[in-house]
Amino acid sequence: QVQLQESGPGLVKPSETLSLSCSVSGDAISDYSWMWMRQSPGKGLEWIGSIYNTGSADYNPSLKSRVTISVVTSKNQFSLDVTSVTTADTAIYYCARGVTSGPYGYFDLWGRGTLVIVSS
Amino acid sequence: DIQIAQFPSSLSASVGDRVTITCRASQNIGSYLNWYQQKPGRAPKVLIFAASTLESGVPSRFAGSGSGTDFTLTISSLQPEDFATYHCQQSYRAPYTFGLGTDLMIK
Numbered sequence: 001q002v003q004l005q006e007s008g009p010g011l012v013k014p015s016e017t018l019s020l021s022c023s024v025s026g027d028a029i030s031d032y033s034w035m036w037m038r039q040s041p042g043k044g045l046e047w048i049g050s051i052y053n054t055g056s057a058d059y060n061p062s063l064k065s066r067v068t069i070s071v072v073t074s075k076n077q078f079s080l081d082v083t084s085v086t087t088a089d090t091a092i093y094y095c096a097r098g099v100t101s102g103p104y105g106y107f108d109l110w111g112r113g114t115l116v117i118v119s120s
Numbered sequence: 121d122i123q124i125a126q127f128p129s130s131l132s133a134s135v136g137d138r139v140t141i142t143c144r145a146s147q148n149i150g151s152y153l154n155w156y157q158q159k160p161g162r163a164p165k166v167l168i169f170a171a172s173t174l175e176s177g178v179p180s181r182f183a184g185s186g187s188g189t190d191f192t193l194t195i196s197s198l199q200p201e202d203f204a205t206y207h208c209q210q211s212y213r214a215p216y217t218f219g220l221g222t223d224l225m226i227k
Contacts, residue, residue: 044220045164045207060215061121094163104170105211106154110163 002026004095004111012089012118018082022095022111029076033098035107036069036080038091046091050098051078090118122146122210126219132227133198141193141222143186143208152212153191155184158221159204168193169211198224 008020022034036048049059051069059067063082071078082089092115096107123146133139143153151171156164166175168184171191181196195202203226208219 045209045218047214047216047218050214058214062215096163101169101173104152104173106166106169106209107156107164108166108175110165112161112163 002097002109004097004109006093006095006111006114008093008114008116010115010117012085012116013120014086014118015084018080018085018089018116018118020080020093020095020114020116021077022079024076024078024097029071029078030073034069034071034078035096035098037094037096037107037110039094039113040088040091045094048080048082048093085118087118089116091116121215122149122213122217124208124210124217124219126208126222128222129220130223130225132225134227135198135200137198139195139198139224141206141208141224143191143193143219145189145191145210145212148188149210149212151187152210153184153186154209154211155182155193156207156209157202157204158207164207167206200226 003025005023012018033052035050037045039045049069051057057069066083068081092113094113095111097109099108125144153171155168158164167178167182172184183194185192206222
């Protein structure tokens with residue numbers, strides 16, 4: 001059974017870098033594409049970005065200049081870095097797996113999410 | 121970005137009721153629309169992808185329909201475990217965007 005688990009600090013100071021990891025168990029990380037999403041209080045889900053099994057990455061333009069997603073194959077993990085955070089980055093952060101059925105993509109497995117609060 | 125309007129934002133219903141949730145995309149997205157269910161404190165779970173394809177293991181009382189800009193999720197006979205928040209998401213083009221969610225509550 002494939003499982004995803006987010007980890008990282010729950011509190012980050014404004015202007016610092018938010019760093020999260022997602023550990024994948026039960027399957028090889030190199031076989032799929034991987035995503036980060038977040039959900040701010042009272043708001044809908046927001047796609048942050050994806051890293052594909054080709055090694056390329058795609059980011060939400062609203063965050064693009066501040067976001068990096070990378071894979072550590074040896075650890076079967078992928079990570080998220082968001083620089084220069086503000087209180088607007090306070091959210092529950094989810095990692096997820098992306099799959100396709102023909103031309104249609106969707107997120108079939110999600111981690112349970114980790115709350116990150118940006119506060120001094 | 122492709123905007124997704126989802127309505128209603130909340131809905132009260134009883135066990136056994138038939139309910140419908142709607143999502144409207146700001147442009148034609150074909151059948152690139154997915155539906156997720158989220159319970160409090162839990163991760164979202166995919167119910168339907170490609171507008172109408174039921175994910176493996178999802179009960180048949182869930183059904184998706186639509187194409188182009190207008191989509192619906194129908195639950196034919198609500199069960200107690202169906203009270204949750206439902207999200208739609210377009211996978212037509214990045215940035216992949218979600219509706220704001222529908223809270224389905226017990227009447």
